[in-house]
Amino acid sequence: MKTNPGRFFEDYRLGETIIHAVPRTVSGGERALYHAMYPARHALYSSDAFARACGLPASPIDDLAAFHVVFGKTVPDVSLNAVANLGYAEGRWLAPVYPGDTLRSESTVIGLKENSNGKSGVVYVRTRGINQNDTVVMEYVRWVMVRKNRLEVPAPEAVVPDLAKVVVPGALVIPAGLDFSSYDFALAGEAHRLGHYEIGEKIEHVDGVTIEEAEHMIATRLWQNTAKVHFDATFREDGKRLIYGGHVISMARALSFNGLANAQMIVALNGGAHANPCFAGDTVKCWSEVLDKAPTAAPGVGAIRLRLVAVKQGAAPFALKGEDGKYLPEVLLDLDYWALMPV
Amino acid sequence: MKTNPGRFFEDYRLGETIIHAVPRTVSGGERALYHAMYPARHALYSSDAFARACGLPASPIDDLAAFHVVFGKTVPDVSLNAVANLGYAEGRWLAPVYPGDTLRSESTVIGLKENSNGKSGVVYVRTRGINQNDTVVMEYVRWVMVRKNRLEVPAPEAVVPDLAKVVVPGALVIPAGLDFSSYDFALAGEAHRLGHYEIGEKIEHVDGVTIEEAEHMIATRLWQNTAKVHFDATFREDGKRLIYGGHVISMARALSFNGLANAQMIVALNGGAHANPCFAGDTVKCWSEVLDKAPTAAPGVGAIRLRLVAVKQGAAPFALKGEDGKYLPEVLLDLDYWALMPV
Amino acid sequence: MKTNPGRFFEDYRLGETIIHAVPRTVSGGERALYHAMYPARHALYSSDAFARACGLPASPIDDLAAFHVVFGKTVPDVSLNAVANLGYAEGRWLAPVYPGDTLRSESTVIGLKENSNGKSGVVYVRTRGINQNDTVVMEYVRWVMVRKNRLEVPAPEAVVPDLAKVVVPGALVIPAGLDFSSYDFALAGEAHRLGHYEIGEKIEHVDGVTIEEAEHMIATRLWQNTAKVHFDATFREDGKRLIYGGHVISMARALSFNGLANAQMIVALNGGAHANPCFAGDTVKCWSEVLDKAPTAAPGVGAIRLRLVAVKQGAAPFALKGEDGKYLPEVLLDLDYWALMPV
Known part of the structure; x- marks a missing residue:
């Protein structure tokens, strides 16, 4: 089989890190398309001049666009055989993404729990989006219910990660240079x-x-x-x-x-x-x-x-x-x- | 109320200038999308090489794309409660817009006339699109019929601006450097x-x-x-x-x-x-x-x-x-x- | 008639070269749109970093996007009155196309054969896509059946070009610098x-x-x-x-x-x-x-x-x-x- 059937529950190992394929360089094209698909109007993501007045070098790609780029790469490895996308936790944006940046994604398996029916299980991954300078630009935990293919494979030891209900304010990462002290409310x-x-x-x-x-x-x-x-x-x-x-x-x-x-x-x-x-x-x-x-x-x-x-x-x-x-x-x-x- | 209900007829004052929100930096993304949405083929807006042969530094964003960017910003302040978009006049493109430029919009109220039914009125605004260098790239007059919300507010003194039926040729602004003397008709x-x-x-x-x-x-x-x-x-x-x-x-x-x-x-x-x-x-x-x-x-x-x-x-x-x-x-x-x- | 009715079969001359209109500068916008229209994921066309690791200066525009740009320009001159698009041959990509490049197209008529019904004929053209440095970035032969308009015009001498069934490996042009010796299969x-x-x-x-x-x-x-x-x-x-x-x-x-x-x-x-x-x-x-x-x-x-x-x-x-x-x-x-x- 040359095509990718996706991973099944029994294919994941606790602690393994999956390198997701197809890195992506984003440009003004992705930004324009994001604004054409969604009625996105936050000024910091619309205007280089506004972003500079807030201390950033230019207007970043919308945070959720960066999230989608990072997330999309994980789909062939994480959720092709998913029955349900169960939740997110501990997501943090760690650095803005600008036109010209190239993003890739990696996920570490941090939890596995087979369902009692033996036909599926929950996989917990911590995913990192990484740019061309090896800077982690975002990370998040996601858990999905994945079908089992070879039902005879024994269930792994159940490990459910202890995830924060909320990211505490002290853990929020503020982009370097960000300054709202002369913020233009009219614009x-x-x-x-x-x-x-x-x-x-x-x-x-x-x-x-x-x-x-x-x-x-x-x-x-x-x-x-x-x-x-x-x-x-x-x-x-x-x-x-x-x-x-x-x-x-x-x-x-x-x-x-x-x-x-x-x-x-x-x-x-x-x-x-x-x-x-x-x-x-x-x-x-x-x-x-x-x-x-x-x-x-x-x-x-x-x-x-x-x-x-x-x-x-x-x-x-x-x-x-x-x-x-x-x-x-x-x-x-x-x-x-x-x-x-x-x- | 945190959300914007839009302005009603009684909210406009003759002579006031409204700063419209959400400045926009345009890129090759906006250009590509414009050409994907409309069968736009004018060569000056399609090819940097053609534009340079016509004396411009590069291919500008289509004039109507610039108009839409400028116009779109005015909608939340001018036409959210509009019953009808009645007309345009005295529109002039004053400078080409290039990828990388950031546009913002301002409108001055130049006319107000309440309708005899007391339930709506006509608002005349002169809108200017302005780039990151404070150059006015375009201006136009637009008038819309807007609903009145507080019907008890007295009608303002009726002022209907005297608008030119046509922009006279002498008032047309030709982009600096434009030269069609070696224009390539085949291309x-x-x-x-x-x-x-x-x-x-x-x-x-x-x-x-x-x-x-x-x-x-x-x-x-x-x-x-x-x-x-x-x-x-x-x-x-x-x-x-x-x-x-x-x-x-x-x-x-x-x-x-x-x-x-x-x-x-x-x-x-x-x-x-x-x-x-x-x-x-x-x-x-x-x-x-x-x-x-x-x-x-x-x-x-x-x-x-x-x-x-x-x-x-x-x-x-x-x-x-x-x-x-x-x-x-x-x-x-x-x-x-x-x-x-x-x- | 100011509008273009398109060429009919009797309008083509063997050996003539048609300069197609509307050159096009491509940007990251075209790339983003291509990836939004098709589930394109080949890494070399998605990531500048990946392309550089393969010896190219940056990630090119997808080869088929370049083909479409070149092809699209030929439509008003070649296939506006076409009954059928009959075939392609001898297509070669000769140089990658990068954001910022400007493409134009030319076609030479290399074959003509009127159909026995006298109402249409087959036109063979060799089309070249050319960038702003006059480098031919791709070429291909295409033949289409085109309607005849003035049925009284005598049929031209039938010339059917001798086209290769397949481009031989020795004729393939490998982009300068391309090197897959440290290719990253995971990415x-x-x-x-x-x-x-x-x-x-x-x-x-x-x-x-x-x-x-x-x-x-x-x-x-x-x-x-x-x-x-x-x-x-x-x-x-x-x-x-x-x-x-x-x-x-x-x-x-x-x-x-x-x-x-x-x-x-x-x-x-x-x-x-x-x-x-x-x-x-x-x-x-x-x-x-x-x-x-x-x-x-x-x-x-x-x-x-x-x-x-x-x-x-x-x-x-x-x-x-x-x-x-x-x-x-x-x-x-x-x-x-x-x-x-x-x-």
Whole structure:
């Protein structure tokens, strides 16, 4: 077999590091496409002049675009035979990515737990995105349920990593030079600074986007994510193409501009759940909740911890979970992240 | 409220200048996307070598792409609560925009007139697009009908600006260095120079494009135009997404290459009307009429004033207005502009 | 008539060279779009770092993207009135194309043969893509059946060029500096080197992509290919838009990564047939057959000759031709090319 059948649960070894293929040099092309796929408007990622006024050398590639590039490379090795993408934790952006940078990805297996049915198991990997200077630009833990192929292989010793519920503020990495002390609120689009947000405050982000097949496939291909289920209408029995969860993440984050225009840089991904599948024709909207706030050592820069919830048509305001504690069917995404905001 | 509800008629003050948010650095990515969205083929905007042979330092971003970037920024402040986009006047391109340039927009309110029903009013703004060197790269006047929110606010004194019906040839700004004296007609695609066009001549541009939802949304997002009506299929009662008028402008201009390949640079927008709405599934075609010609001071460079009419399927040849003087239902756009052409 | 009606069979003269219009400067934007339209993952075209480790100055634009740019320019002069695209031969990539390069195209008429019905004829052209330094970056022969307009024009003397069935290995041009002696198989995605492939071996490439109207139009416009039939749903009687054959070529080539990840650079196009039309909604899959192998003079670099067959939904494994020797209705493309691979 010359083609890659993907790894099955029994193919992973605790502690092994997988070098993911197909490094990627990003350019202004990726930036333009990201802004064409999502209504992304955070000024720091739109304008070199604005980024320079904030102490950076130029406008970086959107943090989530960098995430998608890093994530996409892991798909052939981690999730080709995945039944479900179960969670994220301990995600941190460690250095901005600029046009001209080349990214590659590596993942270390940090946990393995076979399911009691013996037909699948949970694989925990810590993935690192690394640039051409060997700088780690981001890292995150992800766990997926993967099918077992050779059912006769004995279960490995169960190891479930002890993962932080949230990245503590002291662990957030602020990009070198970042300075919001002369931040231009007019150009950024809103006057709200960190002090204007209250913990517990919820924001309905108003705007919505109806998703088309061409769009999510274009985006997902750009990240070189190869999972069949996103592209091949003959693959699922219902003839639907499942939209890459990351497409919903980026759509929701971009829509959250309206009310969170100054939540500029994403620096940590505390957790996330793809609550329900998203398909073409769905209209995505979102709301946010302020979960926490923290100071940072950088001038004028604070951190805001946000829950970002993406919902589809028919969702009630601030829809999340039902009385049974389960996500409501209109909820697509429940994400928990830290962003940097002028204080 | 953290989200932006948009301005209502009573929120505008005569003479005020609005700084629009989200400056944008453009790159080869925006250029490639523009050429992927529209069948744009004017050689000066396709080839650095061709542009240099015409005296420019490199191939600029298409003039209408620059217009869309500048225009898109104004939407959250000017047309979020607009009932109708009524007109354009006195538009001039003042300097080419190159990859690497950063654009921002400002608008000054130059006219206000409440409607007699007291529920809406017309707002006139003069918008300027400004680059990272504080050079004004373009300006235009646009007027829109905007809803009133607090109906009890007294009407402002009515001020309707006196706008030029057409930008006079002497006011056209020719890019520094532009020289068409050794213009390569073979590479440009057609042999027709300014002298070959007669005032009153009409050209049927032959080609047509059927528009898809994904395409107009991708384009409109790229210009960071956020008007819900273009993206959210649940917003209008009929479930249709209205296509951004600028998408039709760019589509028609690109289609007009076939017959006007040498109408290279757009230097003025005299006026324009979005005659009827355009929706996905419509097939856009166009025709042009030569309205005027003028010399310029630049070597080998003349100016041609053109009417560009976009129509959809079912339109008769050169369709425009009915006997009642109103636009025919198949007419989408009636645009009046000046372009530069080799003499 | 200001618009271009295209050339008819009687308009071609043996030996004449046609300068095609609209030169094009490519950038990272074209690269990003190519990777967004097709699941292209060959590392040499994805990463500057990988390309440099292979002795090139940077990552080139995908070979087929360069082909499409060159090909697209020929459409207004060669195939606007074509009834059928009959074949390719003697295609060679002679120099990589990098972001910043400007391409133009020229074609020489090397054969003419009027059909016995007197209503059409076959035109053979040798097309060259040329960069800003006047370096020929690729050349290929293509023949098309073109309608005759003035049926009374006498048939030209029939000249059918003697075309090579296959580009011989000695005629393959290896990019200067190319060196696969320290090729990184892990980053490239597969461990298979030239020695692992057997002549006659067939590979089912597993993945499939369902094509959308927006996608093929975006791609085809990017190459400035203007043929109405791809864009205008009112043009064909059945209301379908025919997908540009090159879209299928690129889709299949990208899908063949899974099993041929190390077939990095395409250096020759021996032949090709668009066996059946492709329409939006079709799901494209592909298979390959190893036709030949050859050494090259470059360190660590071998050549592999591959048949690439694209099929649509419903195709049997390795579908190609029926008992009547004709292509099966599910077969879209049968391409024969040489690629460079580490030995």
